[in-house]
Amino acid sequence: MKRILTITLFVSALIMTSSCDDGLEELNENPNNPEFVLTNTIFNYGTKRYSDITRDEFNMGRLDLNWMEYFGQTAYADEDRYLYRETSATSIYQNSYFIATEFKTIIDLNLDPETAPIVASVGNNENQIAASRIMLACIFSDLTNFFGDVPYYSYGTDDPDFQALQVDEIKSPVFASQQKIYADILKELRESADMINVEEPVFTKGDNIFNGDALKWKKFANSLILRIANRLKGVDAGTANSAIAAAIASGIMTSNDDNAIQLYETSDANASPFWVAFIGRTDFAVAAPFVDLLKGKTGKYGADPRLFEMVAPKEASINSIKAGDYETSLDQNDYQGIPFAFPVTNLLPRSTYSYMSSKVLRPDFGSVLMEYAEVQFLLSEINNFDQTAYENGVRASMEKWGVPTAKIDAFVANLPAANLENVITQKYVALYMQAHEAWAEYRRTGFPNTDILLLPGESYTLPPDQAAASKLTTYEFKAAPNSTDLPFRIRYPQTLQTLNGENLSNAISKLPNGDTILSKLFWDVN
CATH class of the missing domain: 1.25.40.390 (Serine Threonine Protein Phosphatase 5, Tetratricopeptide repeat)
Structure with missing residues (x-):
């Protein structure tokens, strides 16, 4: 992660083994291969990629955009009938973690004393961390709503069950429970909203959701709390109501000007x-x-x-x-x-x-x-x-x-x-x-x-x-076998059987009807 330090050590080694110092000044100056990517660029890439993957023709168009009967398919009806493609589950799962890693990288760069002053040139350090935590909350709420228990990362909680995004230390992370994930997302959003300094921008450029407006990010975090907490009310009303009250007091969206929208361009x-x-x-x-x-x-x-x-x-x-x-x-x-x-x-x-x-x-x-x-x-x-x-x-x-x-x-x-x-x-x-x-x-x-x-x-x-x-x-309407209602979830990607089989089996054992679309999530109690 400390890319500047790596390059410095490389240059030092060259100095120690060379009898000539001609041209050494240029070794650390390659405009076509910068030392590291500034956080505003990572953020821009991360939010766009998140929207691209989760809202494309397969991972929304042939899943719940069909299932909720907004769209129908013009050529065939397999996904309409809940017979979705395995590639959609794999794409949602794998890409969500890839994208989450980008936001964790932003957090790490803002915490590292060596890189924090540099990335502060594109936005307030704490605001960058807060916005990244908010995006991580979006990603993990989507993941758990799709699958159920999933490996989970938390910035501010040292729960031993939160093992995701620690690729150097943990190759096979455990699947955190849906209940723990929901509770921690509420905590992450509350802390994120509270740490935002509304007097300074989140990013000076590269934020294609709110154009760096810290107050709008704060409102977004509080509004997301309403969404998550309201879904939790059926199983934990006390936690939900407390979170809702604090979010409203802190400030939620007040008009369409506050809408959180990933912007796109007119070019293909x-x-x-x-x-x-x-x-x-x-x-x-x-x-x-x-x-x-x-x-x-x-x-x-x-x-x-x-x-x-x-x-x-x-x-x-x-x-x-x-x-x-x-x-x-x-x-x-x-x-x-x-x-x-x-x-x-x-x-x-x-x-x-x-x-x-x-x-x-x-x-x-x-x-x-x-x-x-x-x-x-x-x-x-x-x-x-x-x-x-x-x-x-x-x-x-x-x-x-x-x-x-x-x-x-x-x-x-x-x-x-x-x-x-x-x-x-x-x-x-x-x-x-x-x-x-x-x-x-x-x-x-x-x-x-x-x-x-x-x-x-x-x-x-x-x-x-x-x-x-x-x-x-x-x-x-002839749906998938045994379906009398819309799917309650999607199945885990088959690749996990090889990549993380033991933890996958433990997660599946907790599902009421196994790894099928018939297993309800913990908050689905209607």
């Missing part, structure tokens, strides 16, 4: 994961259950004006959507979802279903890590389903998507009263393109329910044009 080389997925392919369209909800055909919320912002008319070509030059229709009949988990989607003409809108399918579409609308839905639930916070959440989501104010006012005025079903269902709409969180909320609450989502064994009636093309009026 640095474009959003789903723009990259659509370069030369058209594997996804918006799923019928989600379109039906937005059109008011299902649910109890009426026609949702976000339909026209989130979805393109079915007549819009993929090229016109990518160019952003199609004509937006305000006629609901021009919008139609692709039937979810439909076995013969290849028989459907392209003009019978809608793609996502050009607001989604654009190279600089930002990946949301958390947003103000979610915070308001959390506050509604935390405060016994407060109506004002619930309405604020809907309003914030609509404003983010660019819905006109008059349409927002009309929709909000007709919302049914806040309760668990209504708050979580509207939260589900707001979490469009944030499928990991929507899937976690479904597992925790069971909403949106079967009135909206198509569950295994249920049938769906096709609209006339799709029925005519496929020669089917209805079809049954």
Whole structure:
């Protein structure tokens, strides 16, 4: 890690064994191979890579973005039926630890007395550590929500079960329990928020989430506490409520200006994961259950004006959507979802279903890590389903998507009263393109329910044009064997059987239904 020291020792050795010192001054000056990478560059790479991996076409598009029925596949339906690819589990697992190592490196460079003064040139040392801890909390909350028990790293806790990211000392780390991980993530976020100096930048450049704004990082940490603690309430209300109270007192997101969004560029080389997925392919369209909800055909919320912002008319070509030059229709009949988990989607003409809108399918579409609308839905639930916070959440989501104010006012005025079903269902709409969180909320609450989502064994009636093309009026959702609900988790990567078999076996032994998608996580008690 001490790369400057390594180079210094190398130069010293050359001096001791050479009778000539000509040119030695240049040995430590190679502009094309710097002594070490500054932390702002590592951070920039880490946040982008985290978003790229966890929100791409396979690790979200063919997992929970399908399972939560935001999208359906246009060519085949295996992943829609929960028969996902082993490569997705392997990619999520391995890449999460690779990326976590980048944030640990930032922490180490800021703690090392030799490198700390140098990296302070790109941002406050403690703020860099705090932001890295927050990103580690994001990574490990995703990991444990996907798999259950996983190897875990903590900056501030010396628990012997926290053995991840210590590759020089521990080759086969134990799997920390989900309960321990959740408790420590809350502690890490609390300490991170408290250590941030809001008077100084996190980074002077290279922060493509908040542009170095320390106050926004503090709000993000506190808002993440609400998310994690609210999920914990069903099994440990005391810890959860204490964490929630401290987070609110410390300061949470207060508007869409505080949204945590990984930014992308307009070039293909640095474009959003789903723009990259659509370069030369058209594997996804918006799923019928989600379109039906937005059109008011299902649910109890009426026609949702976000339909026209989130979805393109079915007549819009993929090229016109990518160019952003199609004509937006305000006629609901021009919008139609692709039937979810439909076995013969290849028989459907392209003009019978809608793609996502050009607001989604654009190279600089930002990946949301958390947003103000979610915070308001959390506050509604935390405060016994407060109506004002619930309405604020809907309003914030609509404003983010660019819905006109008059349409927002009309929709909000007709919302049914806040309760668990209504708050979580509207939260589900707001979490469009944030499928990991929507899937976690479904597992925790069971909403949106079967009135909206198509569950295994249920049938769906096709609209006339799709029925005519496929020669089917209805079809049954046939999911993976023994599935009566959405997956509760994904299976551990098979590579772990060789790499860390003993600890893997111990983790699997704690799962109620073994290493299957049928094993619930500890907080999934609905």
